[in-house]
Amino acid sequence: MAARVAQLLKRSLPPLIVLGVVIAGWYALAYSLDNNFASGDGSALLVPPPHQLFVGLNDATLDRITQATWISLSTAFVGFLLAIAIGVTLGVAMSFSRSLESALWPWLIAIQVTPIIVLTPIIIRVVGASFGARLTVTVLIAFFPITSNTLFGVRSVSSGLHDVFTLARATRWQRLIRLQLPAASPTIFAGLRVSAGLAVIGAIVGDFFFTRGTPGLGRLITFFFQDTRSGPMFVTALIAAGIGLGFFLLVSLLRRLLVSPWDQP
Amino acid sequence: MAVTAPTIARLSGVHHHFDGAVVLSDVALQLGAGEVVAIVGPSGCGKTTLLRIVAGLISPARGDVTRPEREIGFVFQEPALLPWRRVEANARLLAASDDDGIVEQLLSVSGLTEHRRKWPYQLSGGMKMRLSLVRALAARPRMLLMDEPFGALDSITRNRLHDEFATLHKSRGFSALFVTHAIDEAVYLADRVLVMSEAPGRIVREFTVPFARPRTSALRYSPEFASLCGAIAESLHELAGGA
Structure with a gap:
């Protein structure tokens, strides 16, 4: 027990030290900016020090943040699930057919390298300013790492393992389900980790262009920015960061449960 | 290449090549039911290719192959x-x-x-x-194929696995064809040892192993065992162009 506590401390200490440094830097920044406390009532105008984050968070503001969080969270989550379904399906399909791969790959690259902020207004024009448009933006930014990692993972199964399944006269479906996808799962999870963060970015960046309806975190942060409400703006940013971190941790937990027990060096 | 038991697999006139390089030339062999046959030969003579053709993992460029439709077991060099x-x-x-x-x-x-x-x-x-x-x-399986299955192991573990294999063979009665670089392993486990020439590989010699089963480790230290191993080694040496 004591050994486990010591190990936990050893693992937690370095990031906690960095957190301390960040908070210290944050205070230093807040108190070194000219005019940050020019309002005269002690509240910050530009960068609130950490202890002032929740100053000015009244019920109405909290309601807006809660609604925006729900919109961005649900967009990122559903978009991420769709990106997984589409990404894995595309990766598997391309692993089966070189022709399909050569037909699709350049276009997938083109989508990947085009900044999502350029595509978002086009998507809203085509799909309309709906939840579907938010999902489309999220899927477009998040699916590619899953597709490329699935393709690479499925193709990288050793020939020896394929021979075992060939001798067992496995069907293509059996080979996919019982051999290729499990063998590719460490690689697929590496793609999921990247895509989890991208899905949150897609949900929030896409939101900047939605001028109607209840705002998500992206548009809400611009409102707070324009109103010079630094405290709520920082809280909103921290929530967005927390959602991204939560997605990353969720994928890491799933990997730890499903892959780590057997995927040892 | 006389086989007294019913034949479970047979190759005749098998040729194969990779990218124009001939690896097997006019290979013929038979495997009887319940028989254990070892194939030895220099590196690169096509032993693994031959085994994969017997398994049906590769179709030969030319020649006839008869094998069980199913019930084929394969032990690869790597455990896979x-x-x-x-x-x-x-x-x-x-x-x-x-x-x-x-x-x-x-x-x-x-x-x-x-x-x-x-x-x-x-x-x-x-x-x-x-x-x-x-x-x-x-x-x-009715037929077990093994590609240097014990090659990466230390000698103590290898000898122990030889005995485990012999026990399993006795209880299950399958036929086995295996490739090895170790002549003592071939003699200890097999009923016949086939010697392949350098590439393009052909089966050029056959040695019948006369030792009764079950075989024990004491056999490895007998003069007869050493004599047969020596004869096979000499055969390989001659094929390699040695004096």
Whole structure:
């Protein structure tokens, strides 16, 4: 027990030290900016020090943040699930057919390298300013790492393992389900980790262009920015960061449960 | 190449090439039911290719191959285990779903019962090889093919696995064709030893192993055993152009 506590401390200490440094830097920044406390009532105008984050968070503001969080969270989550379904399906399909791969790959690259902020207004024009448009933006930014990692993972199964399944006269479906996808799962999870963060970015960046309806975190942060409400703006940013971190941790937990027990060096 | 038991596999006039380089030329062999046959030969003579042709993993460029339609087991040079399945699940991979008994028996004979809940990465090299053998035999093959299955193991582990293989062969009665670089291994395990020439590989010599079964480790130190090993080694030496 004591050994486990010591190990936990050893693992937690370095990031906690960095957190301390960040908070210290944050205070230093807040108190070194000219005019940050020019309002005269002690509240910050530009960068609130950490202890002032929740100053000015009244019920109405909290309601807006809660609604925006729900919109961005649900967009990122559903978009991420769709990106997984589409990404894995595309990766598997391309692993089966070189022709399909050569037909699709350049276009997938083109989508990947085009900044999502350029595509978002086009998507809203085509799909309309709906939840579907938010999902489309999220899927477009998040699916590619899953597709490329699935393709690479499925193709990288050793020939020896394929021979075992060939001798067992496995069907293509059996080979996919019982051999290729499990063998590719460490690689697929590496793609999921990247895509989890991208899905949150897609949900929030896409939101900047939605001028109607209840705002998500992206548009809400611009409102707070324009109103010079630094405290709520920082809280909103921290929530967005927390959602991204939560997605990353969720994928890491799933990997730890499903892959780590057997995927040892 | 006389085979007294009914033939389970037969190759005649088999040729094969890779990218224009001929690797097998006019290969003929027979494997009798219940027989154990070893193939020895210099590196690169096409032994593995021959084994894969017998298995049906490669179609020969020319020649006739007769083999069981199903019920072929293969033990590869590498254990080729599924890392995401525990020992027991790997052992059951190719077994019939209602054939629990054989998996239990094979795990027991191979000393893996107490390791059944382990992942493959937790096993030693010898244990992985045993598991690979168990997996192949759990499918109740009529014909077992093995490609240098014991080549990566230390001599103590290898000798122990030889005896485990002999025990399994006695109890299950399958036919076996295996490739090896170790002449003593070929003589200890096989009923016949086939010698292949350098590439393009052909079977150029055949040695019948006269030792009764079950064979014990004492056989390895007998003059007759050494004499037969010496004759096979000399044959290989001659094929390599030695004096």
